[in-house]
Amino acid sequence: MAVAREATPVSSAADIKQADLDREDLLSIYRNMLITRGIEERGHILYRQGKIPGSFYTGRGNEGAAVGVATAMRTDDVGTPIQRDMGVHVARGTETWRIFAQYMGRADGLAAGKDGNVHMADFRLGLIAMVSHLPALMPVAVGCALAFKIRREPRVAVAWSGDGAMARGDAHEAMNLAGVHRLPVVFICDNNQYAYSTPNRSEFGVDHLADRAAAYGFEGVVVDGTDVLTVYREAHAAIERARAGGGPTLLELVTLRMEGHAVHDDAFYVPRELLEAYAKKDPIERYRRWLKEQNVLDEVRDDEINVEVKKLLNDAVKRAEESPLPEPADLLTGVYAEPEELDTPHHR
Amino acid sequence: MATKTYLQAISDALREEMRRDSRVFLIGEDIGVYGGAFKVTQGFLQEFGEDRVIDSPLSETAIVGSCTGAALMGMRPVCEMQFSDFVSCAFDQLVTVAAKQHYRVGTPVPMVVRLPSGGGFSGGPFHSQNPEGYFAHCPGLKIACPATPADAKGLLTQAIRDPNPVLYFEHKHLYRRIKGEVPDGEHVVEFGKARVHREGTDLTVVTYGAMVYTAEEAADAVSKDGTSVEIVDLRTVTPWDRQAVLDSVAKTSKVIVLHEDTHTSGFGAEIAATIAEEAFEQLDAPVVRVTAPDAPIPFSPPLEKAFLPQVADVVAAIEKLSAY
Numbered sequence: 315m316a317v318a319r320e321a322t323p324v325s326s327a328a329d330i331k332q333a334d335l336d337r338e339d340l341l342s343i344y345r346n347m348l349i350t351r352g353i354e355e356r357g358h359i360l361y362r363q364g365k366i367p368g369s370f371y372t373g374r375g376n377e378g379a380a381v382g383v384a385t386a387m388r389t390d391d392v393g394t395p396i397q398r399d400m401g402v403h404v405a406r407g408t409e410t411w412r413i414f415a416q417y418m419g420r421a422d423g424l425a426a427g428k429d430g431n432v433h434m435a436d437f438r439l440g441l442i443a444m445v446s447h448l449p450a451l452m453p454v455a456v457g458c459a460l461a462f463k464i465r466r467e468p469r470v471a472v473a474w475s476g477d478g479a480m481a482r483g484d485a486h487e488a489m490n491l492a493g494v495h496r497l498p499v500v501f502i503c504d505n506n507q508y509a510y511s512t513p514n515r516s517e518f519g520v521d522h523l524a525d526r527a528a529a530y531g532f533e534g535v536v537v538d539g540t541d542v543l544t545v546y547r548e549a550h551a552a553i554e555r556a557r558a559g560g561g562p563t564l565l566e567l568v569t570l571r572m573e574g575h576a577v578h579d580d581a582f583y584v585p586r587e588l589l590e591a592y593a594k595k596d597p598i599e600r601y602r603r604w605l606k607e608q609n610v611l612d613e614v615r616d617d618e619i620n621v622e623v624k625k626l627l628n629d630a631v632k633r634a635e636e637s638p639l640p641e642p643a644d645l646l647t648g649v650y651a652e653p654e655e656l657d658t659p660h661h662r
Numbered sequence: 663m664a665t666k667t668y669l670q671a672i673s674d675a676l677r678e679e680m681r682r683d684s685r686v687f688l689i690g691e692d693i694g695v696y697g698g699a700f701k702v703t704q705g706f707l708q709e710f711g712e713d714r715v716i717d718s719p720l721s722e723t724a725i726v727g728s729c730t731g732a733a734l735m736g737m738r739p740v741c742e743m744q745f746s747d748f749v750s751c752a753f754d755q756l757v758t759v760a761a762k763q764h765y766r767v768g769t770p771v772p773m774v775v776r777l778p779s780g781g782g783f784s785g786g787p788f789h790s791q792n793p794e795g796y797f798a799h800c801p802g803l804k805i806a807c808p809a810t811p812a813d814a815k816g817l818l819t820q821a822i823r824d825p826n827p828v829l830y831f832e833h834k835h836l837y838r839r840i841k842g843e844v845p846d847g848e849h850v851v852e853f854g855k856a857r858v859h860r861e862g863t864d865l866t867v868v869t870y871g872a873m874v875y876t877a878e879e880a881a882d883a884v885s886k887d888g889t890s891v892e893i894v895d896l897r898t899v900t901p902w903d904r905q906a907v908l909d910s911v912a913k914t915s916k917v918i919v920l921h922e923d924t925h926t927s928g929f930g931a932e933i934a935a936t937i938a939e940e941a942f943e944q945l946d947a948p949v950v951r952v953t954a955p956d957a958p959i960p961f962s963p964p965l966e967k968a969f970l971p972q973v974a975d976v977v978a979a980i981e982k983l984s985a986y
């Protein structure tokens with residue numbers, strides 16, 4: 315029995331105007347999606363070249379979901395993106411070269427080599443670094459929202475999880491606490507249909523993960539995560555409702571993980587027909603088509619943006635490769651924080 | 663100075679820090695309307711209101727996790743595990759998230775987890791434990807285990823002001839039983855500075871928390887036979903004051919390490935190993951550990967008494983070492 319609302323797709327430019335996006339915003343979304351995919355494609359090449367230690371994870375197919383939500387956040391909102399959400403880091407303005415430095419374990423990586431791959435965040439941009447134990451950051455995001463509520467600040471926390479992670483107790487405790495206190499938090503579930511090799515049917519017994527929201531006293535919405543504009547519209551509505559004191563929302567963004575769990579995984583267990591169906595719904599291609607239909611983008615501008623993105627990525631990789639590796643002497647720095655570190659705008 | 667119970671001292675520290683700093687807030691189960699299972703926060707809801715004294719659902723993971731988030735946003739959360747035993751439900755939030763956040767990405771997590779701990783009341787396997795050992799193994803966390811009312815206040819004040827996640831173990835058996843002089847107003851006790859609870863010359867007992875008093879009774883008992891026991895109260899397990907322990911070993915050359923936690927991989931093992939590494943030449947006898955045995959803590963009084971280190975156990979260890 316499905317109880318969540320299924321979001322109707324955005325159809326026209328008029329729809330989008332209502333959601334506060336102008337022409338430049340629309341192009342910026344496009345550019346951020348291209349950068350997101352470009353970072354992960356370049357990262358994969360660097361990985362194969364042996365320049366990235368450990369493993370490598372991508373979010374191919376999730377670019378629209380990630381960029382759509384992040385675009386709906388305001389500057390002083392905060393979020394806890396997970397490993398398929400490179401688009402959130404990009405849309406919030408994370409420096410691209412530092413992302414490559416992060417991948418390569420360099421001193422200028424966002425974790426300065428202390429942690430790798432997507433376990434990163436630029437805190438100055440309101441992002442909190444994920445841990446592997448998903449969705450452990452859901453309760454953390456709820457705590458951010460609790461701080462905003464206590465201080466009567468008009469800010470919102472966005473808590474990400476995946477379809478797999480929604481089976482963990484952290485998800486339940488976080489959504490329950492948020493529901494009890496009507497906290498300004500929006501829960502985003504990137505449902506890419508697979509938790510490593512485990513399909514949705516082995517993960518949950520409800521029709522939609524968003525159905526669970528009703529059990530916590532707030533609305534759940536199922537959204538086509540390959541449609542960046544619908545994602546944006548629903549995220550914008552949920553975030554602004556939270557800001558206005560209307561409490562949490564759970565948005566389930568349905569996509570398909572177009573690559574393996576990590577690069578070692580060929581995802582043989584994902585049916586070919588499903589991959590083909592979602593290849594036709596590629597979020598970037600889909601959005602590009604729409605921009606052209608709406609006369610927001612023409613061939614010339616498209617080429618310009620692609621050239622610009624390519625240059626950004628080239629420069630970023632070059633600069634990251636020039637970043638030094640961390641010194642072994644840095645091993646023990648930062649295990650504990652020092653009192654003066656609390657003397658920041660956030661902590662004062 | 664005023665004479666206070668250990669429990670009043672904890673309550674005072676919380677109240678004074680909340681009055682001083684509007685960023686400090688409390689969250690936990692039954693801490694508001696009910697005033698806490700042990701009444702540590704009685705009257706707090708009335709004074710500070712429901713924004714700062716939050717009755718939480720039964721959700722240790724969300725309690726600790728939300729404190730991490732609030733701390734990152736500049737608050738100074740203090741949460742309560744109703745019994746320290748229940749911190750196992752929040753292990754991941756402490757060990758995986760809070761403890762490693764600063765090392766990984768440089769963002770401090772200034773928060774306190776209050777943990778009523780310890781046995782002696784037939785609380786059984788789930789209301790009596792001393793789980794500090796699990797967390798002492800985790801870099802990034804700090805651990806305080808006050809024994810006296812003055813330290814209960816001073817260490818909690820420091821814990822709230824510390825830029826790191828701090829586990830503050832308050833021993834339930836000390837709450838109303840132990841009274842002592844507590845400085846009025848601001849009182850801060852630095853972490854990592856042990857306290858010599860009792861001066862002595864023949865033998866050192868290194869301990870913390872409620873076992874300080876067990877050691878004291880044993881020291882009184884053997885003093886009648888002319889044995890002079892020094893008691894070093896660590897006050898904090900992370901960081902711990904190696905130098906104070908080594909200084910006392912240099913003085914007495916015989917050491918008992920005493921704790922209420924179980925034996926194998928208990929924090930006493932770390933103390934004993936450090937003494938072996940750094941003070942081997944100064945020892946006149948092997949280091950002796952007096953701890954609870956490697957078993958869950960049982961319910962029935964005779965079993966629980968057999969489990970918890972008793973004065974007689976410490977006396978026996980002192981006599982064994984004295985004769986060595």
